[in-house]
Amino acid sequence: MQTITVLGATGSIGCSTLDVVQRHPERFRVFAITGNAQVDLLMRQACQCAPRYVVVADEQYYAKAVELAAKYQVTAEILCGAKALEDVACAGEVDAVMAAIVGAAGLLPTLSAVKAGKKVLLANKEALVMSGALFIEAANQSGADILPIDSEHNAIFQCLPDNFQYGNLSQSGISRILLTGSGGPFRERPLESFSSITVDEASTHPNWSMGRKITIDSATMMNKGLEFIEACWLFGAKAKDIEVVIHPQSIIHSMVQYVDGSVIAQMGNPDMRTPIAYGLAHPARIEAGVAPLDFADMANFSFQPPCYERYPNLKLAIEACEEGQAATTRLNAANEVAVAHFLDGHIGFCDIAKVNEETLNKMEQVSVSSLQQIVEQDAIARDVATAIIKGKFAC
Numbered sequence: 001m002q003t004i005t006v007l008g009a010t011g012s013i014g015c016s017t018l019d020v021v022q023r024h025p026e027r028f029r030v031f032a033i034t035g036n037a038q039v040d041l042l043m044r045q046a047c048q049c050a051p052r053y054v055v056v057a058d059e060q061y062y063a064k065a066v067e068l069a070a071k072y073q074v075t076a077e078i079l080c081g082a083k084a085l086e087d088v089a090c091a092g093e094v095d096a097v098m099a100a101i102v103g104a105a106g107l108l109p110t111l112s113a114v115k116a117g118k119k120v121l122l123a124n125k126e127a128l129v130m131s132g133a134l135f136i137e138a139a140n141q142s143g144a145d146i147l148p149i150d151s152e153h154n155a156i157f158q159c160l161p162d163n164f165q166y167g168n169l170s171q172s173g174i175s176r177i178l179l180t181g182s183g184g185p186f187r188e189r190p191l192e193s194f195s196s197i198t199v200d201e202a203s204t205h206p207n208w209s210m211g212r213k214i215t216i217d218s219a220t221m222m223n224k225g226l227e228f229i230e231a232c233w234l235f236g237a238k239a240k241d242i243e244v245v246i247h248p249q250s251i252i253h254s255m256v257q258y259v260d261g262s263v264i265a266q267m268g269n270p271d272m273r274t275p276i277a278y279g280l281a282h283p284a285r286i287e288a289g290v291a292p293l294d295f296a297d298m299a300n301f302s303f304q305p306p307c308y309e310r311y312p313n314l315k316l317a318i319e320a321c322e323e324g325q326a327a328t329t330r331l332n333a334a335n336e337v338a339v340a341h342f343l344d345g346h347i348g349f350c351d352i353a354k355v356n357e358e359t360l361n362k363m364e365q366v367s368v369s370s371l372q373q374i375v376e377q378d379a380i381a382r383d384v385a386t387a388i389i390k391g392k393f394a395c
C-alpha cells in the first residue's frame with residue numbers, strides 16, 4: 001500500500017491522479033490533497049478519497065473551506081497556507097507525492113518532498129526549470145526517486161535503458177532525444193493573422209485537455225521550451241542532445257535515438273492517466289482507464305521541424321537553457337506574468353513572447369546558486385515583466 005499526497009488535486013493532473021488512484025484502492029491510500037481557489041471541488045474530492053489532511057493554499061479561502069467541510073461531512077483536518085503545503089509533502093507517513101501545482105507556486109512544496117526523499121511524481125515542470133541544479137542535487141542527497149509525469153519526459157524515461165536516470169547519454173549509446181510537440185492550435189494559421197488570436201482560440205488545444213496556463217504555453221510552444229530545459233535536468237542532457245520535432249497527432253509522446261540507428265518511441269492516446277499510472281505503480285504496470293490505440297483508424301502520422309518565427313518563445317527558452325539557471329528562472333517568471341495578462345485580456349497573443357524577450361534583455365546576467373537567489377530572480381523578473389506590460393498597455 002502506497003500513501004500519497006496530491007499537490008494540486010483540483011487541477012487537470014490532480015483530477016486525473018485521483019481517478020487512477022480510485023481505480024486501485026488496494027494499492028493506494030490518500031494522505032493529503034491540496035487546492036487553491038476551487039474549494040468546493042476540493043471538499044467533494046475529500047469526501048471521495050478520505051484523506052487525513054486537506055490543504056487550502058490561499059488563506060482567504062480557508063473559512064469557506066471549513067464551511068464546506070461541514071456541509072459535506074469531511075472528516076479530514078483542514079489546513080491552509082504555504083507551510084502546510086510543504087508539511088503534507090514531507091510528512092513521515094507519505095511514500096509518494098504528486099507535484100501538480102501549476103507554476104512557480106509549486107517550487108517550495110515540490111522541493112519539500114524532494115528533500116524528504118519521497119518518490120516524487122513530477123508534473124510541475126516550472127519547479128525544475130527554476131531550480132534544476134539544486135533540485136537534482138537535493139534528490140541525489142535525499143535519495144528521492146524522481147518519476148517524470150510530463151508526457152514527453154515520461155515517454156523518454158520509458159525509452160531509455162533501465163536505471164539510466166542521471167546517467168551518461170553517449171556512454172549508453174544514445175545519440176539524441178527527440179522531444180515531440182503538437183505545434184498547438186496555430187501550427188498552420190497564417191502568421192499575418194496572429195495579432196487577432198483570441199483567448200478562446202489559444203485555449204483550445206488540438207489533442208490534450210489541460211489547465212489554462214499550460215494550454216496557452218502549448219499554443220506559443222513555450223511549453224516545449226520549458227520541456228527542453230526540463231529534459232536537460234532530468235536526463236543529464238545538453239542542448240545539443242535534444243531535437244524538438246513537431247508531431248501534430250500527439251500519439252508518439254517522444255523518442256530516443258541510439259547510435260546504431262534504432263529509434264525507440266513511446267505511444268498512446270493523449271491521456272495523462274497513462275504517465276500518471278506509470279509513475280504511481282512503477283515498476284509495475286496498472287490499468288489507467290485509457291482506451292487502447294486503434295492503428296487501423298490512424299489516418300495520418302506526420303512530423304516537421306519547428307519554425308522560430310512562428311514560435312519565438314521556443315527559441316527564447318533554448319537560448320535561456322544554454323545561458324543558465326538565472327535566465328531560465330527569469331524566463332519562466334516573465335512568461336507566467338505575460339500569460340496571466342493575456343488570459344485577462346490585457347495583452348495580445350504575440351505580446352507574450354515580446355514581454356518575455358524584453359524582460360530577459362532588461363536584466364543583467366548573474367549566476368544563481370541558492371534557493372534564495374532563485375526566489376529573488378523570480379520576483380525581480382515578475383516586477384520587470386509587469387512594468388513592461390503596464391508601460392506598454394496601461395492596464
Ligand SMILES: NC(=O)C1=CN([C@@H]2O[C@H](COP(=O)(O)OP(=O)(O)OC[C@H]3O[C@@H](n4cnc5c(N)ncnc54)[C@H](OP(=O)(O)O)[C@@H]3O)[C@@H](O)[C@H]2O)C=CC1
Nearest residue numbers: 008010011012013035036037038057102105123124210211
Ligand atoms: N494538464 C496536463 O495535462 C499537464 C500538466 N503538466 C504540468 O502540471 C502542472 C499542473 O498543470 P494542470 O493540472 O494543467 O494545471 P491546473 O491549472 O489545471 O491546476 C493547477 C493546480 O494548482 C493549484 N494552484 C494554483 N495556484 C496555486 C497556488 N498559488 N498555490 C497552490 N496551489 C495552486 C490549483 O488549485 P485551484 O484549481 O483549486 O485553484 C490546481 O489544483 C503544471 O506545472 C503543468 O505544466 C505537465 C504535463 C501535462
Ligand SMILES: CC(=O)[C@@H](O)[C@H](O)COP(=O)(O)O
Nearest residue numbers: 150151181182183184218223
Ligand atoms: C500532456 C503534456 O505533456 C503536455 O505538456 C503536452 O505535451 C502539451 O502539448 P504540446 O506538445 O502542444 O505542448
Ligand SMILES: [Mn+2]
Nearest residue numbers: 150151152227
Ligand atoms: Mn508535456
